[in-house]
Amino acid sequence: MNQKQDIPLAAPSVRSFRGVVSGLVYLFENVMPDPFTLAIWLTLLVGAAAYCWAPHGGVLTILSSWYDGTFKIVGFALQMILIFASGYAISDSPLAQKGLRALAATASTPTRAALLVVPLVAIASWFNWGVGLVGGALLAREIAKRTRVDFAWLVAACYSGCAIVTNSGLSSSIALSQASHGNALNLVEKATGQLVPLSHTVFAPFVYIPTIVVTAVVTAIFIAIHPKPDRMVCFPKSADTESDTGAAREPASRASSFGARLDRSILGTAILVLFGASYLAIDWSTNGFNLGINTMILVFMLIGLVLQRTPIAYAESIRRAAGQTGAMLLQFPLYGGIMGIMTGTGLASVISSGFLLIATSATLPLWSYLSSLVITLFIPSSGGHWAVQGPFVIPAALSLHADIARTSMGVALAENVSVLLQPFWVVPVVAIAGIRIQPVMAYTSIAFLVSLVVYAVALAPVF
Known part of the structure; x- marks a missing residue:
């Protein structure tokens, strides 16, 4: 079957390209450590760099800053995990x-x-x-x-499809935070009193056109x-034989109990959906349509509830999602540090x-x-990254x-690129798919x- 499916290999460039990939597979297999180990060594590297070159690089400052950062990121980490979990519940719905399964059958x-x-x-x-x-990892398993x-x-193709657009879309934490009134990371509003609507970032041609182009090119590659x-x-x-439920079996004596009937009743789902939808309707009618990080979590939680139908089904799905977030929980504090x-x-x-010293008004987005x-590479979370870099690029x-929107999205679009080399977000994907991370990267x-x-x-001055 496979002999008919591969593209011709006659072109020397294709053979050379595959030779390069084989070399990269060997390199990553033999050089790259576990992501948690990598984060530990990155901590040491950053600490040493701060000691040598930072203006406040004393040992006491380094250690106190590391401690503060380790726990200051907890709130944001929970937001990111909730986005992951709410996405999992949608992808995990019947x-x-x-x-x-229907899509996998076509591949x-x-x-x-x-x-x-x-x-x-x-x-x-x-x-x-x-x-x-999550959906990409599950789809990869079904196709395989x-x-x-x-x-x-296959897993790398799925992850790449996710990474190259993550910060170009509706869940981009940088774009969302700049569009959200009162958001702690809305640095533009703090400096100017103005919001940057999604029409100037996510829906701007300099963002969506290269996003489409890079998706097409990566597919061909x-x-x-x-x-x-x-x-x-x-x-x-x-x-494929392992159980993925991760839930305790319900005792037979409880199956027909009042509590079990409540668990399986769509009434509980309807109540929560009514609360959430009512809030969104009132908020958007009063303040206009806007999507912040918390709003996105709520929207996708409501969609997941509707698709899972019952409270117990949604709760079980979130429990399965939680089983994939252990590595994320382990790494967030280190990267916070x-x-x-x-x-x-x-x-x-x-x-x-x-970089900014050599920038002009035209080249600042590219230098950003x-x-x-x-x-x-050192701060793979876009929200945390924005908290570090935003205070310097916005005043500049x-x-x-x-252009503030282009400058902000210059930071965001780089996230689409660097996470392809930074293993932080690959960890939950390979955990769901059931594969080692090195060959994927x-x-x-x-x-x-x-x-x-x-x-x-796309960010070059000529455009």
């Missing part, structure tokens, strides 16, 4: 699962799989990165059960780099100001993008009379190079 070759997963996951992630992240395809390649049949590592069939060091010692200002690429934009590094160029061109 209707969504039926759709995933009968690696080429068709790439044509399906990258654009589809990108679209889902544009609406909610949690839906795209039916089609002979390299599993690491993944078609080209699928391993040859003799090099494929397919989905282990034994992994890194963020604290970079902020408290002034290291982030050294990095940002180094390039500096963001560096900072994102005001001083240079640069070998493929996402190729998507990194592609998206790096496309988004840089």
Whole structure:
């Protein structure tokens, strides 16, 4: 079956490209440690850099900043986990699962799989990165059960489809925070008293056009780099036999009890949906339509409740989601500590100001993008990253009379790129899919190079 599905290999460039990918797979397999271990060493690296170059790089300042950052990120971490969990509940619903199985049945070759997963996951992630992240991992499993395809390649394609649009869409924490009145991270409002509506960021041509382009190009790249049949590592069939419920069995004596009937009654769901929908209707009619981080969590929670139908079904789905967030919970404090060091010692200002010193009003968005690429490797959460870099790029934009929306999104779009090399958000994907992270990131590094160029061109002064 597979001999008919691969694209021709006659072109030397394609053979060379696959040789590069094979080398990257070997490199990541043998060099890259576990993401938690990596975060530990990044903490040491940032601490050393702060000691050497930061304006306030004393040992006491480094340690106190690390401690403050470790626990200051807890509230934001919970928001991000709730976005992930609410997206999981939507993707885990019976209707969504039926759709995933139907979609997986159409991906009968690696080429068709790439044509399906990258654009589809990108679209889902544009609406909610949690839906795209979780749905992509679940879709990868469904496809791999039916089609002979390299599993690491497939998971990487799904994750890349999510990563390259996450901060270009409706769940972009940077875009949402600047559009939300009173948001703690709305640095534009604090400096100018004005909001930056989504029409100037997410729905602006300089954002949505390169997002479409990079999605198309990454799809083509993944078609080209699928391993040859003799090099494929397919989905282990034994992994499909495990139970994924994660819930305790209900005693037979409780099945017909009053409490069990309440659990299975859609009345509870209706009450919560009524509360949430009523609040949104009143808020949007009074203050106009707006989407903040908390609003997005509420919207997707309501959608998940409707799709899961009963309170107990939704609760069980969230429990399954919680089982995939352990690594995220482990890493958030470490990256919060890194963020604290970079902020408290002034290291982030050294990095940002180094780029901003050579910027003009026309080039500031591009320099914000390039500096963001560096900072994102140490602070992979876009909201936390914005808290570090935003206080430097927004005053610079005001001083240079640069486009604030483009400057802000320069920071955000770099997140779309750097997370393809930063393993923080890959962890829940590989946990759901059931695969090691190293071979997956070998493929996402190729998507990194592609998206790096496309988004840089979109922010270049000529455009």
